[in-house]
Amino acid sequence: MPATAPxxxxxxxxxxxxxxxxxxxxxxSAKLSPNVTLQAFGGRVVHVNAAGEFEMGxxxxxxxxxxLQADTDFDVSNPGTTPAGNFMHQAVAPAGNMSGLVAAGGxxxxxxxxDIAPNAAYAPNHLLTALASNTVQATGGVLCNDxxxxxxxxxxVRQYTENACGVVSRGQFKNEHNVDVLxxxxxxxxxxxx
Amino acid sequence: MATQTEVQLLxxxxxxxxxTPGMEKQAIDxxxxxxxxxxxxxxxxxRVLPPLQISNDELDRQVDTDKPVKVVDKEPDSPAAISIPxxxxxxxxxxxxxxxxxxxxxxxxxxxxKDVDELRTWVMDxxxxxxxxxxxxxxxxxxxxxxxACNAVMIGPDVPxxxxxxxxxxxxxxxxxxxxxxxxxxxxxxxxxxHLEAHTVLINNVTIKEVEKFGRDEMGGDxxxxxxxxxxxxxxxxxxRWIITIKRDLVPDDTLFMFADPKxxxxxxxxxxxxxxxxxxxxxxxxxxxxxCGGSIGxxxxxxxxxxx
Numbered sequence: 001m002p003a004t005a006p007x008x009x010x011x012x013x014x015x016x017x018x019x020x021x022x023x024x025x026x027x028x029s030a031k032l033s034p035n036v037t038l039q040a041f042g043g044r045v046v047h048v049n050a051a052g053e054f055e056m057g058x059x060x061x062x063x064x065x066x067x068l069q070a071d072t073d074f075d076v077s078n079p080g081t082t083p084a085g086n087f088m089h090q091a092v093a094p095a096g097n098m099s100g101l102v103a104a105g106g107x108x109x110x111x112x113x114x115d116i117a118p119n120a121a122y123a124p125n126h127l128l129t130a131l132a133s134n135t136v137q138a139t140g141g142v143l144c145n146d147x148x149x150x151x152x153x154x155x156x157v158r159q160y161t162e163n164a165c166g167v168v169s170r171g172q173f174k175n176e177h178n179v180d181v182l183x184x185x186x187x188x189x190x191x192x193x194x
Numbered sequence: 195m196a197t198q199t200e201v202q203l204l205x206x207x208x209x210x211x212x213x214t215p216g217m218e219k220q221a222i223d224x225x226x227x228x229x230x231x232x233x234x235x236x237x238x239x240x241r242v243l244p245p246l247q248i249s250n251d252e253l254d255r256q257v258d259t260d261k262p263v264k265v266v267d268k269e270p271d272s273p274a275a276i277s278i279p280x281x282x283x284x285x286x287x288x289x290x291x292x293x294x295x296x297x298x299x300x301x302x303x304x305x306x307x308k309d310v311d312e313l314r315t316w317v318m319d320x321x322x323x324x325x326x327x328x329x330x331x332x333x334x335x336x337x338x339x340x341x342x343a344c345n346a347v348m349i350g351p352d353v354p355x356x357x358x359x360x361x362x363x364x365x366x367x368x369x370x371x372x373x374x375x376x377x378x379x380x381x382x383x384x385x386x387x388x389h390l391e392a393h394t395v396l397i398n399n400v401t402i403k404e405v406e407k408f409g410r411d412e413m414g415g416d417x418x419x420x421x422x423x424x425x426x427x428x429x430x431x432x433x434x435r436w437i438i439t440i441k442r443d444l445v446p447d448d449t450l451f452m453f454a455d456p457k458x459x460x461x462x463x464x465x466x467x468x469x470x471x472x473x474x475x476x477x478x479x480x481x482x483x484x485x486x487c488g489g490s491i492g493x494x495x496x497x498x499x500x501x502x503x
Contacts, residue, residue, distance in 0.1 A: 006258035023305070023480075074261040078297040080490065087357030088292060089266075089460065090347040092239075092489035094299035095339050 010177045012041035012112050014066050014100075017183070019107035026105035030054050031096045032071045036134040040071040043111035044141035045130035045165055046100060054098060056141035057132035057149075061190040064103035064130065064165030066111065067141075071098060103165050103186035110175065114143035114182040115150035121172070127157035128166035128184055143182060164189040198317055205319070222472050237333040238437050239340040242394055242453050245462040245487060253465075254295075261297070266461050268292040268492055298465050298488035301335050303328040305482040313479065325470065328483035332468065334441070340489070341444045344451065347494045351501060357494055359387035364499040371404040371448065371502050373412040376432065379450050379500035388495040392452035394435045398445045402426050402438050448503070454496035462489035 019025070032040055033053035040046065046054040047062030058064055069076050076098050078091035101107060120126075122145055131149030133140035142150035147162045157164050170183035254265045270291035278284070306327065348364040349355055355363050365382050369375045383392050397405075406426050410418045429435055434452070439445050453459060465486040472481040491497065 006256075009259050074256070074259050074263055074295075074297040075299045078295060078488075078490065080294060087494060089294035089296075089490040089492045090343045090494070091297065092243075092340050092343040092460075092462065092491065093487060094297055095342075097299070 008177070010112075010175075010179055012043055012070060014043040014068055014112075015110040015175070015181065016101065017108050017110060019105065020101060025107075026102045027068070027099050028065055028102050029097050029099040032098055033134070036071070036140075038133075038135060038137040038140050040067060040098070040141065041113055042067050042070045042073070043113035045113075045143060046141055047132075054100075055132070056134050057130045057139075058163040058165055058190075059132040060163075060193050062163070063188055064186060065100035066103070066109055066186060067098060067100040069098050073098075101186070103188050105186065108169050108183060108185055109166075110181040110183045111143055112179055112181050113141065114172070114180075115146070116172070116180045118144055119146050119153040120156060122168045122182060124168050124171060126168040127159060127162075127164040127189070128168065128182075129157045129162050129164055143184070159189060160192045163191050205316070222470060236329065237336050238396055238439050238441075239333075239336045239462070241437055242396065243340070243456050243459055243462045243489065245464040245489070247467065248463040248465055262465055262486075262488075263298075264296045264461070264463055264488065265293055266296055266490070266492060268294065294490055294492055296461055296463055296488045296490050298463070298486050300484055300486050301332050302484040303331045303482045305480055307478060307480045310474065310477050310479050325483070328470070328481075329468075332483060332485065336487070337439075337441060338444055341451075343489075343491055344497050344499070347491050347497060348499055355494055359495070361386050363494070363497065364501070366501045366503050368503050371401070373408065375500075375502055376405070376450075379452065379498075379502075380432065380434075382498040382500060383452055383454060383495070386495040388454075388458070388493070390454040390458055390496055392434050392498065393455045394437060394453040395432075396437050396439060396445055396451040396453070398442045398447060398449070399438050399440050400442060400447050401445075401449065402436075404448075405431075446501075448501060450500045450502070452498040452500070454493075458493055459496040460490050460492040463487060 030048060031053050033049055033051065033055045036056055038056065040056065044056065044067050045058060045064050046056055046067055047058055047064060049055045054065065071077060075094050077096055078094055080089040080091055081087060101109065126145040128143045128145055129147065129149060130141050130143050131139045139150045143166065144150040144152065145156055145168065146152035146154060147157045148154035164187060166184035166186050168182070168184050172180060172182050175181045248264060252264065253262045256263050268291060270289060273287060351364050351366050352362055353364070354360045363382060363386065367375050367378050380392055383390050406421050408418055413421065426438065445451060465488065468483055468485045470481060470483045472479070
């Protein structure tokens with residue numbers, strides 16, 4: 001089997017054109033929940049579960065957090081067992097902590113983790129949501145302006161009806177690395193929840 | 195120990211440096227020297243596996259990330275030598291060796307904030323005020339990550355470790371802590387395929403009292419008398435260096451961690467040693483400490499644990 005080509009460091013990423021970094025900027029650090037089986041790329045949306053760990057997407061009144069690192073980044077994890085089960089090493093550090101920017105902070109962000117072919121083209125002021133799924137790589141924590149999440153065609157996200165975590169600012173474009181990104185302002189706007 | 199007058203003088207000097215343009219570096223250096231010394235003295239991770247300072251040109255660049263990585267070679271295994279009759283040739287072994295990557299993350303304390311006018315009334319050393327909480331927090335994080343890695347590598351109590359000759363490295367030993375059971379604990383590590391001897395013992399400050407109970411016939415003559423009079427101060431005992439910790443949440447009661455010589459355990463690197471960031475803006479002082487470090491246990495056979503029941 002041929003070797004797998006490595007990824008480029010900007011293929012799955014969160015950029016922060018405005019509002020970060022400041023020494024008191026609102027970020028949050030936690031471990032990824034073992035419930036998450038998909039690869040949690042930088043730029044995806046997570047929330048904090050009852051155990052204080054990150055799970056993918058938005059649910060109920062959860063606050064969105066936009067991941068700065070992937071769970072496979074070298075400052076997050078260093079697995080020491082080969083796919084065949086052989087021992088290479090046991091990492092003392094890194095300890096599995098990830099961090100992200102909290103939606104209540106004041107930023108404009110650009111994420112590579114969005115539905116690049118939405119049912120309705122992204123326009124300024126569209127609300128964005130992100131499906132809560134810890135297992136589906138294509139949709140879990142992926143930003144989209146469709147109320148059914150990435151890949152959906154149910155119509156635009158509605159305020160107070162779906163969980164919203166962002167408002168489109170400059171929309172979809174190719175960045176300096178020729179990678180599609182979506183520019184938006186993060187917000188906290190949960191669906192009405194009884 | 196410095197007198198109160200000396201401490202006040204020290205504090206005033208530090209304040210002057212913090213207030214004088216161009217002198218902030220001297221103030222920060224004074225705190226850094228103090229902090230780094232304390233870090234070296236107080237944490238057990240650094241005493242078991244002393245960190246090596248690593249520079250930028252010792253890092254190994256990767257294609258898919260700009261995050262720092264150090265690749266470490268492990269000694270390759272080799273098949274045993276065999277006896278053969280004359281006119282026979284040896285088998286070929288193509289040399290391949292394992293490697294592993296050490297990756298880095300940052301340990302950072304909370305950012306402490308204080309009005310400088312409230313600090314003026316402190317009669318204790320301000321460097322200590324600045325660094326004590328920071329050091330405790332950072333050492334707790336370092337030590338807990340190390341113990342978590344040790345426990346993970348040994349899998350669990352009385353479970354054979356498949357990548358270390360299928361021997362048990364975390365063993366429950368019945369009979370409490372006695373001269374005999376301590377020797378049984380010392381057998382755990384040499385039973386492995388690497389036949390290593392324990393070089394360092396890690397024990398908590400409650401369990402060590404059980405060892406202090408040893409009588410003259412168990413511990414050896416006047417040493418027993420000295421321990422009962424003065425408490426445990428012996429750094430070397432049973433041909434092992436003993437480290438005593440108060441972190442009972444990490445090193446439980448009636449438990450002994452044993453470590454081989456550091457070169458048989460793994461690598462610990464410091465990319466940026468403990469550094470105190472101090473900033474004064476008007477009358478508000480803020481400070482936090484951070485360090486960038488990485489480490490891995492490369493050889494599972496260099497660690498053992500005994501739980502005395």
